[in-house]
Amino acid sequence: MADIISSEKAPEPVGPYPHARKVGNLLFLSGVGPRKKGSKEIPGVTLDENKNIIAYDIETQCHSVFQNVRHILEASGSRWENLVDITVYLTNMKADFPVFNKIYAQYFPNQETQPCRTTVEVNALPTPIAIELKCVAIVD
Numbered sequence: 001m002a003d004i005i006s007s008e009k010a011p012e013p014v015g016p017y018p019h020a021r022k023v024g025n026l027l028f029l030s031g032v033g034p035r036k037k038g039s040k041e042i043p044g045v046t047l048d049e050n051k052n053i054i055a056y057d058i059e060t061q062c063h064s065v066f067q068n069v070r071h072i073l074e075a076s077g078s079r080w081e082n083l084v085d086i087t088v089y090l091t092n093m094k095a096d097f098p099v100f101n102k103i104y105a106q107y108f109p110n111q112e113t114q115p116c117r118t119t120v121e122v123n124a125l126p127t128p129i130a131i132e133l134k135c136v137a138i139v140d
Contacts, residue, residue: 034064
């Protein structure tokens with residue numbers, strides 16, 4: 001059976017799902033966005049009165065989403081270097097991919113530990129965010 005993992009530092013899920021599930025030595029993270037724990041505010045996002053995105057800073061969102069992934073990994077007994085596969089969802093590939101790719105390279109500088117990666121553009125995410133990550137890691 002799979003163990004359900006919850007992080008006290010990562011933002012609360014926006015739906016009926018756990019932060020992660022551990023099956024054997026594999027850890028499957030639910031989609032992780034850039035929100036901060038205990039807040040509906042999204043780092044780097046400016047919304048209008050109807051909660052539509054007026055502006056966003058993809059760099060700020062990238063750093064925040066990577067921090068949230070790290071929190072979940074640590075709560076699961078794993079670590080950043082144990083990531084083996086990442087699916088990246090961007091809402092604006094043309095504008096955001098170059099910035100995302102540059103920041104991603106800073107977080108994964110060692111080719112020996114770089115996870116596999118797929119990056120896709122989606123026309124929307126469940127909350128007003130520009131990036132979400134779906135990750136698989138191993139647990140030592």
